Amino acid sequence: MKKRLLSSSPTPAIGLALGWVFIILAAYSRLLLHPDIHLACPENDTWNLPVRWSVLSSLREGHIPLWNPLSAFGIPWLASWSTEVFYPGTLLFTWLGLNAWNYSGVLHLLIFSLGLYFLLRRFGVQPFGAFFSASLALLNGCAVNHLGSNSPMDTMAWIPWVFVGAHQALSNKPWGRFQLGVVLTLQTLAGYPQILFYTLLFLLAYAVISFRSVTKLILPTAAALLITICQWLPSVEYFLFQAVRLPAVKDNPEFVLPLNNLLTLVNFNALSQNNLPDYVASPTYFYFNFYSGLIPLAILFGALFQMKKWNPATWFWFISLLVTGLWIFGFISNGLHLFHLSTPSFLEPGKAWVLVNFIELVTLGLLWQILPSLGHWKWVVLGFSVLNLLIPIWFHPLEQNLLPNNPQLEQSTQKIEASMGSGRALVLADEKDSSKLYQPLPDPELKSKFKYFVPNSNLYTSIPLANAYSSTWPSTGVMNAELYFKYSFPYSKGHLLDLLGVDLLYLNETSMPKPLINIGTLDGWTMWKNPNSLGKAFIYRGDVSVAGRKDVFSAFASGISDPQTKLYLTQEAVTELPRHPLSPLNDPENHYDIPKNTWGYLVITQNALPGWKAWVDGKPAAIVMADWIFQSVQLPVGAQTADLRYEPTSFRFGLFISLLALTGLFFKAVTFLLKR
Numbered sequence: 169m170k171k172r173l174l175s176s177s178p179t180p181a182i183g184l185a186l187g188w189v190f191i192i193l194a195a196y197s198r199l200l201l202h203p204d205i206h207l208a209c210p211e212n213d214t215w216n217l218p219v220r221w222s223v224l225s226s227l228r229e230g231h232i233p234l235w236n237p238l239s240a241f242g243i244p245w246l247a248s249w250s251t252e253v254f255y256p257g258t259l260l261f262t263w264l265g266l267n268a269w270n271y272s273g274v275l276h277l278l279i280f281s282l283g284l285y286f287l288l289r290r291f292g293v294q295p296f297g298a299f300f301s302a303s304l305a306l307l308n309g310c311a312v313n314h315l316g317s318n319s320p321m322d323t324m325a326w327i328p329w330v331f332v333g334a335h336q337a338l339s340n341k342p343w344g345r346f347q348l349g350v351v352l353t354l355q356t357l358a359g360y361p362q363i364l365f366y367t368l369l370f371l372l373a374y375a376v377i378s379f380r381s382v383t384k385l386i387l388p389t390a391a392a393l394l395i396t397i398c399q400w401l402p403s404v405e406y407f408l409f410q411a412v413r414l415p416a417v418k419d420n421p422e423f424v425l426p427l428n429n430l431l432t433l434v435n436f437n438a439l440s441q442n443n444l445p446d447y448v449a450s451p452t453y454f455y456f457n458f459y460s461g462l463i464p465l466a467i468l469f470g471a472l473f474q475m476k477k478w479n480p481a482t483w484f485w486f487i488s489l490l491v492t493g494l495w496i497f498g499f500i501s502n503g504l505h506l507f508h509l510s511t512p513s514f515l516e517p518g519k520a521w522v523l524v525n526f527i528e529l530v531t532l533g534l535l536w537q538i539l540p541s542l543g544h545w546k547w548v549v550l551g552f553s554v555l556n557l558l559i560p561i562w563f564h565p566l567e568q569n570l571l572p573n574n575p576q577l578e579q580s581t582q583k584i585e586a587s588m589g590s591g592r593a594l595v596l597a598d599e600k601d602s603s604k605l606y607q608p609l610p611d612p613e614l615k616s617k618f619k620y621f622v623p624n625s626n627l628y629t630s631i632p633l634a635n636a637y638s639s640t641w642p643s644t645g646v647m648n649a650e651l652y653f654k655y656s657f658p659y660s661k662g663h664l665l666d667l668l669g670v671d672l673l674y675l676n677e678t679s680m681p682k683p684l685i686n687i688g689t690l691d692g693w694t695m696w697k698n699p700n701s702l703g704k705a706f707i708y709r710g711d712v713s714v715a716g717r718k719d720v721f722s723a724f725a726s727g728i729s730d731p732q733t734k735l736y737l738t739q740e741a742v743t744e745l746p747r748h749p750l751s752p753l754n755d756p757e758n759h760y761d762i763p764k765n766t767w768g769y770l771v772i773t774q775n776a777l778p779g780w781k782a783w784v785d786g787k788p789a790a791i792v793m794a795d796w797i798f799q800s801v802q803l804p805v806g807a808q809t810a811d812l813r814y815e816p817t818s819f820r821f822g823l824f825i826s827l828l829a830l831t832g833l834f835f836k837a838v839t840f841l842l843k844r
Contacts, residue, residue, distance in 0.1 A: 184299050188278065191306050191554060195561050196274050199315075203267040205566045209316030209447055211455075213570040214637050216250065216317055217266060218627035221572070223251050227262050235814040237757060238626050240636035241668075241797070242775040246399065246819060247406030248640075250319035254399050255357040257322055266571055273315040276325035281305040283328030284526070288533040290335050291481055297536035300550055301529045304464060307557035309436055309457030310525035312564070317455070322358035324522045326351050327367050328530075334371055337388065338379040346837075349388035356396040361403070362519035370488070370523060377484055394829035398822035405818040407640065410777055413513050414639045417452060423516040424498030425456050432457045433465060436560040445565075456521045461556035463549060464532055471535035482534045489527045496520045572628045581629040583690050584672065590703035591669035591773070592632035632704075634670050642775050644742075644793065662727035663700070667795060669773035671701040702731060702773065705760060707803070709768035712737045717796045724795070735769060737800060741790040746781040750811055758812040762803060770810050772799040779816030785809055 199205065206212055223245070226233035233245045233253060245251055252258050257276070260268045281302040288298035305311060314321040329351040336344030355364060368389075375382045393400075407413065415421035431438035436459035439450040446454035478486070494500050496518055501511045511517060542549060570577060584593055624637045661681060665673070673684065673696040680686070684696040712735045715723070720736045723729035760770060776793040782801045783789060785808055794800035801810055 180295055184295060187299060187303070188281065188306075191303055192274060192278065194554075195307055195558055196270070198566070199270040200274065202566075203270050204571075205568055206269060207312070207315055208565040208567045209313070209451075211451065212316045214624055216319075217269070217569060217571070218624040219248075219250055220252075220261060220269075220318060221266060222627040223253060223258065224261050224265065227253075227258070234816070234819065236627075237774065238630060238632050239624070240638070240641070240775075241634065241773065242777070243636065243638070243642065244402065244406050244410075244777065244779070244814075244816070247402045247411075248638075250317075250359065252319055252322065252357065252359050254396070255322060255359065256354070257358070266569060269318070269569065270315075272318065273321055276321050277306050277311055277315075279325040280311065280328065283326070283332060284529055284533075287328045287332045287335070288530065290332060291530075291534060293533045293537055296546060296550075297533050300536060300553070301533035303550065303554055304460055304532070304557065305529055307554065307561065308461075308525065308529075309432060309459030309560075310522060312561055313455050313457050314522075319358060319360045320363060320522065323355055323360035323363040324526075326355035326358065327363075327523070327526050330355060330367055330371060331374065333388070334375060334385060337384045338375060338381060340384075345384060345388040348385065349391045352389060352392035353395050356392060357399060359399065359403075361407075361514070362516055363522050365515070366520045366523045370492075370527075373488070374484070378481065391829065391833060395826055395833070397829075398819065398826040401822035402816055402818045405816070407514070410643060411640050412643045414641065415513075416516065416518075416639050421513075422498065422501055422511045423518045424501055425496050425518045425521065426453070427497060429453055429456050429458065429497075432459050434462060435459070456518060458521075458525065458528075459557070459560065460528070461553055463553045463556065467532060467535060467539065468528075471538060474535075474538045477538040479534075482531070482538075485527060485531045485534060489524065489531050492520055492524045492527060496524060570625060570628075574628075577625060577628060580690060581631065583688070584631060584674065584695070585629075587672055587687050587695055587697060588631070589671035589701060591671040591701045592634050592704075593626075593672040593674055594634040594665070594668075594670045596635065596673075596675045634668055642777055644776060644797070662725045663730050664724055665698045666700045666702055667724055667731040667773070669701055669703050671698055671703065672696070673698065702771075704774075705770060705772045706732070707762070707766055707768050708732070708735045708771055708800075709766075710735065712769070714739065720796050731771075731795065735771070735800075736795050737769075738793040738796070741792055742776045742799070743778045743780060743791060745788040745790060746783065746813075746815075747788075750783040750786050751813065755811070755813065758814075760810040762807045762809060765805075767803055767805045767807070769794070770801045770803055771795075772801075772812065774799055776800075779814055779818075781813050781815050783811045786811075 193200075199207070222236060222238070223233050226245075233251065236243045236245045236248070246253055257272060260272055260275075264271075284305050285298045285302040288301060289295070310324075314324060330348065333344060333348030333351050337348050338344075355367065358364075371385070372382060375385055416423050420426075428439065436457060437446055439446045439453055441449035446457070498517060501517060504511060568574075626633045665684075673680070674690065674693055675696075676693050677696075678694060680696050683699055685699065687695050687697045689695065708731075710733065715736050720729075723734070724731065760772075762770070771794045776791060776797065776799040780791055780799060781788075782791045782799075784801060784803060789801050789810070791812075792800050799812065801812075803810065
């Protein structure tokens with residue numbers, strides 16, 4: 169007779185289900201009832217919501233979002249983390265729009281909590297002990313703060329299920345490897361790279377130490393990677409070969425957590441400064457909040473006196489907690505420095521904090537088994553633990569989502585669009601103004617805290633900006649523009665802004681040199697018109713030159729060279745010629761009509777990244793880099809049209825492999841079922 173997973177009778181199972189419902193409603197009912205608000209969080213309106221809106225807009229229009237033309241002279245969209253283009257959860261947003269934001273967050277919290285419960289039950293933990301850890305998973309600082317970041321939340325949700333599937337596979341349970349392959353696929357499609365990497369690394373350690381075998385995990389892991397290759401292969405290509413990763417925090421290039429983050433274990437607002445709460449004073453480190461309450465800490469501390477009763481599984485998870493803690497707080501990195509070794513920038517030890525949270529919850533559930541029996545008092549302990557975590561959630565301020573049709577956003581947009589030409593705007597905030605973006609603090613009217621039109625809110629309104637909010641930049645494009653800015657901006661007398669196609673500057677400057685024209689103010693900032701901007705694209709007729717990057721930068725920054733009378737071209741093409749004819753599908757954003765009797769070079773002020781293809785009058789044409797940043801296509805005499813498409817080979821190849829793997833998996837499943 170098979171054992172029930174929850175209990176030997178349906179009554180406890182119903183009670184546990186009601187417990188989950190009660191905790192979710194007690195903690196998040198105001199978010200579920202009011203989808204137009206969210207927990208006040210800087211990252212929402214600066215990154216998460218705008219990125220999701222852009223992806224949804226493309227999917228609703230019926231095409232895969234491969235390129236973002238609105239930020240920083242163009243950025244590969246599929247290669248950017250947090251887009252989740254192929255993640256099934258994105259369908260929820262596609263159908264319901266961004267009002268599904270809160271529902272998605274709570275749903276993934278529930279997935280994380282249930283996965284933790286089932287994993288602990290696999291380890292033999294009694295239902296109450298498993299539910300105790302699962303309830304903390306719904307409420308602690310790690311989970312709550314992830315409500316403001318969809319990709320980390322979605323990736324985190326599948327961590328316990330990965331280990332459930334691995335435990336089943338390594339224990340030779342039916343469908344164990346299939347289950348592992350499915351959840352690894354979902355986690356990979358959710359797409360947050362460091363969380364995924366640390367999950368796989370820890371999964372390997374778990375298999376080797378606990379089961380002394382990894383062979384049973386190879387097939388499901390390989391299948392998951394093949395199915396999802398259409399998403400991760402372009403990302404790997406971009407981040408490893410085409411982009412530069414800047415430190416997430418300038419003063420902390422390896423991105424290890426400062427030890428004062430340990431204070432968040434006992435105080436959820438321990439990083440506040442000058443009476444400003446964490447989400448304003450220290451938004452980056454606020455995400456790394458370990459708050460779980462005093463009772464769980466007391467249980468962990470008390471169990472240390474019961475080490476003789478620990479089984480091998482408990483020892484494994486407890487030691488893993490110590491090792492990952494040493495890693496995220498930089499102790500292991502400091503040890504590597506003694507041997508003149510540095511931590512790879514991709515790893516970012518601080519990003520392993522989600523795994524630390526998961527390991528802590530598993531360890532807590534395992535240690536519950538060896539504590540003295542509390543009888544009915546265990547419910548009192550659970551009640552106080554839940555109440556302790558509910559208090560900061562109830563008192564966390566809320567604010568409205570900065571969504572399309574937001575009056576504040578619409579007014580700013582209309583003024584900028586009315587003042588801007590065919591090119592783009594440049595929005596720059598100094599540190600003083602940046603610190604004001606989230607002040608004053610959230611008020612009872614739940615107003616959005618943006619005083620200024622900032623990067624990424626342009627994704628809502630289709631306004632091209634010359635800058636972006638990101639720490640990863642295309643190495644052949646935006647980094648060059650950043651160097652341009654460092655050479656001469658903002659008081660340049662050269663032709664920098666003309667070349668970059670910047671029609672409008674929006675910044676906190678009351679005085680600028682000619683030919684910039686003051687055309688008014690908006691929210692206390694000044695709008696400056698650039699009458700000489702070359703816009704989205706221009707045609708150059710004349711001789712071309714070859715020079716090094718630094719010489720080109722100096723020439724334009726100083727005013728020696730004018731982009732209308734001087735063009736610097738690289739000798740090698742950016743990418744190979746397209747091997748197929750131009751698609752009949754219309755793409756007005758990348759279609760250019762050439763005036764009659766025009767010849768020369770069409771310069772498109774957009775990043776010249778590999779993956780772009782060009783056709784002139786429907787025939788393949790080469791793209792070369794103009795002025796060490798933009799795309800240029802040669803126009804023969806009599807040319808009438810030019811078309812460009814972003815079609816990276818990595819995506820085409822990855823999509824083919826993904827479809828092939830899915831087809832093979834489907835036939836394998838059908839064959840298996842027929843044999844059964």
